Amino acid sequence: MKSKLLPILLVLLIFLNAVLIFMLLTKPHEKPQHRQEGNFLIERLQFNDDQKEQFRELDKTHREFMMNFENQIRKNKDVLFNSFSKENFNSDSIISTISVLQAKKDTELYRFFSKVRKICTKKQVKVFDDIINEALKGSERPPVNERGPRLRNEGMPPPPR
Numbered sequence: 001m002k003s004k005l006l007p008i009l010l011v012l013l014i015f016l017n018a019v020l021i022f023m024l025l026t027k028p029h030e031k032p033q034h035r036q037e038g039n040f041l042i043e044r045l046q047f048n049d050d051q052k053e054q055f056r057e058l059d060k061t062h063r064e065f066m067m068n069f070e071n072q073i074r075k076n077k078d079v080l081f082n083s084f085s086k087e088n089f090n091s092d093s094i095i096s097t098i099s100v101l102q103a104k105k106d107t108e109l110y111r112f113f114s115k116v117r118k119i120c121t122k123k124q125v126k127v128f129d130d131i132i133n134e135a136l137k138g139s140e141r142p143p144v145n146e147r148g149p150r151l152r153n154e155g156m157p158p159p160p161r
Contacts, residue, residue: 041116044131045124054119062112069105073098 042052076098083089113132120128 041128041131045120045127047119047124051119055116058112058115058119062108065108066105069101069108073101073105076101 041047042055045051047055076094080091080094080098083091083094117125117128
């Protein structure tokens with residue numbers, strides 16, 4: 001019995017080592033996922049070739065703006081959260097700057113979707129509006145914590161009986 005089991009275990013271990021080496025070398029879990037937002041809108045709105053080209057140009061410009069805002073916000077947050085040891089540090093001005101940048105970012109997002117809506121046909125506008133409404137309703141969901149959905153009065157003791 002042992003003599004038959006040993007070769008089977010040996011082959012199984014060699015196979016598992018080969019899989020592990022493959023995963024270590026290719027690192028499939030670290031490869032960035034291809035962003036599908038643009039493709040999602042192009043597919044859902046069924047853009048024609050001209051609209052696809054216009055959308056891609058708008059998207060390229062939009063992404064540049066958004067990355068710029070993200071970088072500025074990140075830098076300001078780094079300054080803010082590295083300032084704990086500094087005395088006489090005015091956090092209000094940095095927080096205000098971050099707020100202004102976030103507002104500009106939201107404004108850019110609105111402008112982008114407004115421009116995308118303008119390249120849509122009447123039929124596509126209806127679908128576009130439905131997509132936006134779905135996204136807005138999705139953002140209204142209550143936050144989820146690691147234990148599941150947040151319940152009403154979570155963390156509060158039960159009412160007395």
